[in-house]
Each structure stands twice: as structure tokens, then as C-alpha cells.
Amino acid sequence: MQRLSFIAFILFQLVFGQHAHSDADRRISFPDIKGYKTLICDLHTHTVFSDGSVWPSIRVAEANKDGLDAIAVTEHIEYQPYKEDIPHPDRNRSYDLTKKYAKKSELLVIAGTEITKSMPPGHSNAIFVKDVNKIMNDDYIKSYEAARKQGAFTFWNHPHWIGQRKDASVKVYEEVEELINKRLLHGIEVTNERTYSDQAIQVALDHDLTMIGTSDVHNLVDWDYKIPQGGHRPVTLVFSKRKNLKDLKRSLFQGRTVVWFKNILIGKNEWIAPLIDASLTIDSAGFYKDYELGIVKIKNHSDSRFILKNKSPYDFYQHSDLVEIQPHSVKQLSIVSGKNISDFNLEFEVLNAIIAPSTHPTITFSVRNIGEVELKDVKF
Ligand SMILES: [Zn+2]
Numbered sequence: 001m002q003r004l005s006f007i008a009f010i011l012f013q014l015v016f017g018q019h020a021h022s023d024a025d026r027r028i029s030f031p032d033i034k035g036y037k038t039l040i041c042d043l044h045t046h047t048v049f050s051d052g053s054v055w056p057s058i059r060v061a062e063a064n065k066d067g068l069d070a071i072a073v074t075e076h077i078e079y080q081p082y083k084e085d086i087p088h089p090d091r092n093r094s095y096d097l098t099k100k101y102a103k104k105s106e107l108l109v110i111a112g113t114e115i116t117k118s119m120p121p122g123h124s125n126a127i128f129v130k131d132v133n134k135i136m137n138d139d140y141i142k143s144y145e146a147a148r149k150q151g152a153f154t155f156w157n158h159p160h161w162i163g164q165r166k167d168a169s170v171k172v173y174e175e176v177e178e179l180i181n182k183r184l185l186h187g188i189e190v191t192n193e194r195t196y197s198d199q200a201i202q203v204a205l206d207h208d209l210t211m212i213g214t215s216d217v218h219n220l221v222d223w224d225y226k227i228p229q230g231g232h233r234p235v236t237l238v239f240s241k242r243k244n245l246k247d248l249k250r251s252l253f254q255g256r257t258v259v260w261f262k263n264i265l266i267g268k269n270e271w272i273a274p275l276i277d278a279s280l281t282i283d284s285a286g287f288y289k290d291y292e293l294g295i296v297k298i299k300n301h302s303d304s305r306f307i308l309k310n311k312s313p314y315d316f317y318q319h320s321d322l323v324e325i326q327p328h329s330v331k332q333l334s335i336v337s338g339k340n341i342s343d344f345n346l347e348f349e350v351l352n353a354i355i356a357p358s359t360h361p362t363i364t365f366s367v368r369n370i371g372e373v374e375l376k377d378v379k380f
């Protein structure tokens with residue numbers, strides 16, 4: 001019996017164990033882009049100091065397990081369901097504790113708060129604040145002004161949230177427009193927790209707001225995002241000159257972000273393009289001597305599973321027009337050209353990346369001089 005259950009265990013591991021994450025490979029990993037470091041950030045988190053279920057030490061441990069560069073502590077100002085058990089007179093307490101727990105790690109901790117008003121303008125996170133107590137105000141405009149006075153970067157949270165917009169549409173209310181025009185609002189969540197909004201992406205493009213995606217985690221991140229089963233928490237990739245709070249804040253004000261959400265990359269083309277260029281590179285290319293086939297190997301340096309749609313005039317011997325490249329792996333493409341070719345371009349639409357609603361960017365690989373690299377015994 002014991003032997004049988006052992007065999008069952010091994011079988012289970014073989015079938016289901018493949019996509020399980022170990023602590024080492026759950027670390028979120030994206031390459032740096034030209035001129036910038038790629039910082040992996042979760043800019044929206046809760047603990048028992050508002051309506052979350054964990055102590056700040058757990059948020060730090062989770063962030064370090066996920067290999068994050070930075071987290072923001074963003075407790076609700078107005079929503080304090082545990083106040084009876086955890087009195088919260090100093091609203092900077094959650095940040096102070098988080099910072100203390102993160103001291104021995106490389107994790108940057110950003111002081112923030114969630115200004116929690118009814119719609120409009122709804123919820124916003126003010127991050128890089130100096131004193132949350134001074135942001136507390138019944139008048140939302142006064143809260144935003146206090147945040148700006150402290151030099152905060154402020155973004156509109158979940159504008160599509162069904163809790164405040166029953167049909168999940170995004171409406172740029174007059175009040176919100178005023179906040180944008182007065183430079184009191186600088187970014188917008190295009191994804192929040194497990195939800196996504198094309199309309200929020202359009203608002204970001206129309207109003208030149210920084211695109212943000214966050215976990216808004218309240219429970220354990222492993223439960224909410226099924227990380228042991230191969231899931232990942234949604235994060236904002238921020239392109240920063242260096243890894244420090246000052247440069248990170250500047251990068252957010254300058255809109256240098258890409259959101260990673262359920263394997264999809266979302267951002268302005270200006271930042272999606274260099275990220276894809278850094279993520280997918282030609283590993284090697286050559287010519288299969290015995291046949292008229294160019295062989296190009298593409299390497300994926302990122303955690304994203306890329307889904308590419310062929311846009312070039314060539315077919316592939318091993319693939320349809322859809323090519324998937326698993327994270328941190330190499331994909332072999334065999335080019336059916338009908339003749340020996342040496343210099344050519346491969347162009348793909350990147351289906352798992354979004355630069356505007358229903359709009360995917362393209363990537364072009366220029367393959368050169370492969371006629372000079374003769375390959376033998378290529379495996380298909
Ligand atoms: Zn909220």
C-alpha cells in the first residue's frame with residue numbers, strides 16, 4: 001500500500017509537478033532595457049493596519065520571495081475595520097514596521113496611503129508621502145493637495161471596479177479631469193488585483209497618465225495569485241536609471257512603466273518595445289546544409305510566456321503562424337523559404353503584449369549572413 005501511494009505520488013509529480021514553482025524560480029525576472037534598470041514593483045498592498053489579513057512582516061517576506069525591488073505600503077485612510085482591535089492613531093505605523101522588517105534585504109519600501117473616497121473620484125494611492133496623518137481629510141481635494149505638498153506620486157485606483165462602477169466601465173468624471181489638469185493625479189491602474197480594463201488603458205493614453213498594475217493584496221499573495229501552481233502577482237515594471245527611491249519616483253512621474261498581468265505585458269509602445277527587444281533575442285542562426293531551411297533560435301530572457309503571430313512571408317517547418325516561447329527558454333524556428341536565403345527579417349505580432357485596447361506591438365528580428373553558418377543534424 002505504501003509502495004503504491006509512493007508510485008501514485010511520483011505519478012502525480014510527473015503530471016502536475018511540472019509547473020509548480022520552487023522558491024528559487026518564483027522570483028519575478030525581466031531583463032533591464034537599454035539605459036535603464038527594470039525594477040519590479042508592487043505599488044498597492046494592505047495589511048491589518050487597514051483591511052488586509054496579515055502583519056507587515058509577511059508582506060516583506062512575500063515580496064522577497066517574489067524577487068520584488070520595491071513595494072508600496074498603501075493602507076486605506078478612511079476604511080479601518082480593525083480599529084477596535086488595532087487602534088491606529090499614527091497612520092505611518094504600517095510603513096515604519098514594513099521598513100524595519102525590510103532592513104536586512106534589498107527591498108525598497110515606499111511610504112504611501114490609499115485615499116478612499118466614494119466615486120467620484122473613488123480610490124487613489126498617494127505614494128512617496130512623508131506623513132500620512134496630514135493627508136487625512138474629509139474633503140478629497142484637500143487630501144490630494146496635502147499629498148502633492150509632500151511630493152507624492154498619485155494614481156487612480158481601479159477606476160473600473162464594480163464596487164463603484166456597476167458595469168465596469170471607466171468614466172472620467174469632471175472631478176477626475178480636474179485632478180489631472182491640476183497635476184494632482186499622475187497615474188492610473190489599468191489592472192487591479194485580478195481585473196483588467198481596456199477603457200483604463202485608453203484613459204491613460206488620452207491623458208498621458210502613467211500605467212500601473214498592482215496586486216492590491218489583502219490576503220496571502222500565494223493564495224490570491226496561485227503562485228505555487230505557477231501563477232504570478234501582477235506588478236508594474238518601472239524603468240529607472242538606478243535602483244533607489246529617488247530615481248524610481250522620477251521614473252513613475254515620467255511614465256516609464258509596463259504592467260505585467262496574467263502573463264500579459266501592458267504599456268505605451270515607447271516602453272513595451274524596448275522591453276520586448278531585451279526579452280527576445282536571436283540566440284543563434286544558421287543554414288541547414290542538407291536542406292533548404294534557415295534555422296533561427298530565439299531566446300526568451302523573461303518570465304513572460306510569449307505568444308507570437310507570424311507576419312513575415314515565410315512559413316515554419318515546425319510551427320503554424322502562432323509560436324509560443326516559454327519563459328527563459330530557447331525556441332527553434334525552421335524557415336520555409338523555398339530557396340536558400342541568407343539575409344531576411346522575421347516579423348511577429350506580439351499577442352501577449354498590449355499598447356492600446358486590442359492593439360498588439362510587433363517585433364522584427366533581422367537575420368543576417370546565415371548562409372555562412374552551415375548546420376548539420378538539426379533536430380526537429
Ligand atoms: Zn481601493
Ligand SMILES: [Zn+2]
Pocket residue numbers: 044046114216
Ligand atoms: Zn487597496
